[in-house]
Amino acid sequence: METRDAAGRSVSNEWLGRVMQEPVHPHPAPGSTARAAAQTDVLVVGGGHAGIEAALAAARLGARATLVSFRIDRVGEMSCNPAIGGLGKGQIVREVDALGGAMGRVADATGIQFRMLNTGKGAAVRAPRCQSDRHLYRAAALAAVEEAEGVELVEGAVVGLVLEERAGGPGVRGVRLADGRELTAPAVVLTTGTFLRAVMHTGESQVAGGRVGEASADGLSDDVARLGLRLARLKTGTPPRLDAKSIDWERLEEQGGDADPRPFSFGNAAPFPGLPQVPCHVTYTSERTHEIIRANIHRAPMYAGRIHGVGPRYCPSVEDKVMRFADKDRHQIFVEPEGLTTDAIYVNGVSTSLPAEVQEAFIHTVEGLENARFLRHGYAVEYDFVRPSQLADTLAVRAVPGLFLAGQINGTSGYEEAAGQGLIAGANAALWVQDRAPFVLKRHEAYVGVMVDDLIVSDPSEPYRMFSSRAEYRLLLRQDNADRRLTRRAAAIGLAPREAADAAGRKEARIRAAIDLLGASFVAGGRSRIEILRRPEASFADVADGLPALLELALDREEKEAVEIDVKYEGYIERQEENVARLAKQEATEIPADLDYASLTGLASEAREKLAQLKPRTLGAASRIDGVRPPDVSLLAIHIERRRRERAGT
Numbered sequence: 001m002e003t004r005d006a007a008g009r010s011v012s013n014e015w016l017g018r019v020m021q022e023p024v025h026p027h028p029a030p031g032s033t034a035r036a037a038a039q040t041d042v043l044v045v046g047g048g049h050a051g052i053e054a055a056l057a058a059a060r061l062g063a064r065a066t067l068v069s070f071r072i073d074r075v076g077e078m079s080c081n082p083a084i085g086g087l088g089k090g091q092i093v094r095e096v097d098a099l100g101g102a103m104g105r106v107a108d109a110t111g112i113q114f115r116m117l118n119t120g121k122g123a124a125v126r127a128p129r130c131q132s133d134r135h136l137y138r139a140a141a142l143a144a145v146e147e148a149e150g151v152e153l154v155e156g157a158v159v160g161l162v163l164e165e166r167a168g169g170p171g172v173r174g175v176r177l178a179d180g181r182e183l184t185a186p187a188v189v190l191t192t193g194t195f196l197r198a199v200m201h202t203g204e205s206q207v208a209g210g211r212v213g214e215a216s217a218d219g220l221s222d223d224v225a226r227l228g229l230r231l232a233r234l235k236t237g238t239p240p241r242l243d244a245k246s247i248d249w250e251r252l253e254e255q256g257g258d259a260d261p262r263p264f265s266f267g268n269a270a271p272f273p274g275l276p277q278v279p280c281h282v283t284y285t286s287e288r289t290h291e292i293i294r295a296n297i298h299r300a301p302m303y304a305g306r307i308h309g310v311g312p313r314y315c316p317s318v319e320d321k322v323m324r325f326a327d328k329d330r331h332q333i334f335v336e337p338e339g340l341t342t343d344a345i346y347v348n349g350v351s352t353s354l355p356a357e358v359q360e361a362f363i364h365t366v367e368g369l370e371n372a373r374f375l376r377h378g379y380a381v382e383y384d385f386v387r388p389s390q391l392a393d394t395l396a397v398r399a400v401p402g403l404f405l406a407g408q409i410n411g412t413s414g415y416e417e418a419a420g421q422g423l424i425a426g427a428n429a430a431l432w433v434q435d436r437a438p439f440v441l442k443r444h445e446a447y448v449g450v451m452v453d454d455l456i457v458s459d460p461s462e463p464y465r466m467f468s469s470r471a472e473y474r475l476l477l478r479q480d481n482a483d484r485r486l487t488r489r490a491a492a493i494g495l496a497p498r499e500a501a502d503a504a505g506r507k508e509a510r511i512r513a514a515i516d517l518l519g520a521s522f523v524a525g526g527r528s529r530i531e532i533l534r535r536p537e538a539s540f541a542d543v544a545d546g547l548p549a550l551l552e553l554a555l556d557r558e559e560k561e562a563v564e565i566d567v568k569y570e571g572y573i574e575r576q577e578e579n580v581a582r583l584a585k586q587e588a589t590e591i592p593a594d595l596d597y598a599s600l601t602g603l604a605s606e607a608r609e610k611l612a613q614l615k616p617r618t619l620g621a622a623s624r625i626d627g628v629r630p631p632d633v634s635l636l637a638i639h640i641e642r643r644r645r646e647r648a649g650t
Contacts, residue, residue, distance in 0.1 A: 040066040046191035047075035050407030050418035054426030059150035063430035076141025082134040088466040089416035090127030094482040100496035104264035110136040114261030133339035159219035187429035196221040196384035201301040203355025233309035237351040241376040244343040251368035252281035281335040288365040318350040353380035389459035394428035413463040420448040587620035607632035
């Protein structure tokens with residue numbers, strides 16, 4: 001197999017090994033751009049997963065969108081793990097698909113291993129995941145943008161914002177490029193990933209840039225700060241890439257995909273999957289691995305004090321694992337292929353920024369990797385992000401009309417989280433330009449709604465990642481019912497195709513009809529088939545036998561599973577729906593924007609401080625702020641009602 005670089009070009013292993021010595025890509029020369037729209041409604045900065053969904057969502061709503069990227073050949077790049085989905089994340093991908101987005105379709109077309117995770121657990125936590133061909137994914141994502149009606153691509157380095165005074169404060173009317181051009185639009189969506197004032201670290205080596213071969217966006221970060229937005233620093237990392245030919249595969253545990261894989265996209269047509277499917281493998285660090293890391297921990301940028309940004313606790317570097325979990329004698333490593341036409345192997349679980357020679361030393365102590373050749377060393381990236389409490393639930397910056405943010409600029413991590421935010425920000429930017437009502441998803445409606453609410457209410461100071469445990473209504477927000485929950489609502493405003501909404505409606509009708517048939521059909525002993533299906537050991541096949549009317553519905557596999565889930569979990573689902581209804585009053589009770597928390601008596605000091613800082617829009621949002629206790633919420637409700645009555649004169 002040949003080895004290819006990030007642009008898909010055939011390259012030598014020697015070239016790939018010079019990761020930190022590679023010069024950053026210079027700003028594109030004037031004229032080296034795709035055709036820019038003469039006029040645009042929504043200007044999207046950044047060609048990652050957030051930027052793609054933002055531009056496509058705006059265009060689906062009838063807006064003219066322009067997507068600006070450092071390099072067009074890097075649009076849709078999988079900068080870290082070549083995989084889509086996973087626990088909590090797979091649900092987001094299915095929601096993005098249900099809302100008309102592209103990620104699920106691109107993942108289906110380029111996946112080389114599909115797995116449904118947590119199949120041994122309840123339906124609420126099952127999640128799809130696929131290993132992707134990195135190069136094919138990028139090509140398919142770029143094609144989705146290039147072929148979209150109403151979307152233009154511009155290659156260029158954004159170095160600043162074009163500002164103007166608007167009613168309510170300073171607004172953004174466009175961006176400045178390094179070659180001197182200005183691109184203008186009523187709405188701007190920043191999806192800048194890890195590029196704001198970014199620095200890459202490998203041991204003592206530091207290089208400006210947000211990704212290997214690409215420059216940092218320093219001027220843009222300065223302009224964001226000049227708007228009065230609060231910035232902070234975060235850190236992320238990536239593991240080494242190894243040469244497949246140098247790995248002793250016989251000594252690794254093979255991890256295959258599902259025999260009958262499921263697509264992400266609800267509209268995916270057979271045959272599926274389209275690409276050959278390949279296995280991943282598993283191995284483990286050893287005590288010798290840990291000894292080498294501990295002996296060199298003073299050379300890790302984070303431990304040496306060269307990195308000040310906060311890293312992700314849920315996905316720590318291998319050096320963090322070794323230091324924080326000293327009682328463990330080994331840590332799991334997933335050895336994953338990056339594609340069908342490359343020998344590059346992603347070693348998931350050993351994200352590191354230790355010096356290159358230390359990386360090679362400890363990797364060579366891992367079983368099966370003793371003779372592994374490095375194609376790329378791991379590194380960390382430190383970058384600016386905007387504290388997300390400054391955003392509205394539309395992902396608009398509250399203090400800057402026309403400016404929207406999505407993705408890692410909001411303090412999140414992950415392709416899927418970025419895609420979900422990009423869709424929400426792009427859609428609302430278009431709706432704002434068109435003077436239409438915003439599109440907002442609540443916590444009980446979508447994982448995307450949980451994520452946005454978490455960001456603007458809790459104002460995380462470390463990289464945010466979605467987990468199913470973050471969703472208190474996760475039984476309502478299953479991966480299998482995202483289309484039933486969201487597609488018809490999205491289609492009502494033009495965000496999803498009408499055909500998809502009709503298909504979701506027919507699916508819902510078939511599921512309801514099947515449940516009705518089971519409830520009306522009785523077997524020996526006077527028990528209905530639906531009572532039998534409620535038993536943990538019973539399956540749809542057990543109760544369908546001998547019921548021709550049910551067979552005539554021609555339910556597909558996912559619809560049969562939906563019938564099982566809806567029947568078996570009926571009581572739990574009803575209780576969650578009752579909780580949603582009970583809390584609806586809190587969610588609908590708006591807190592006056594000018595409420596002076598310092599003057600409110602009875603509130604705990606911590607609650608008063610957090611409320612004044614985060615300024616929640618509703619009583620429900622206030623209740624989810626860390627440090628605000630139920631008694632504080634009750635007192636706040638009393639103050640709000642007293643103020644309402646005073647102003648009403650009652």
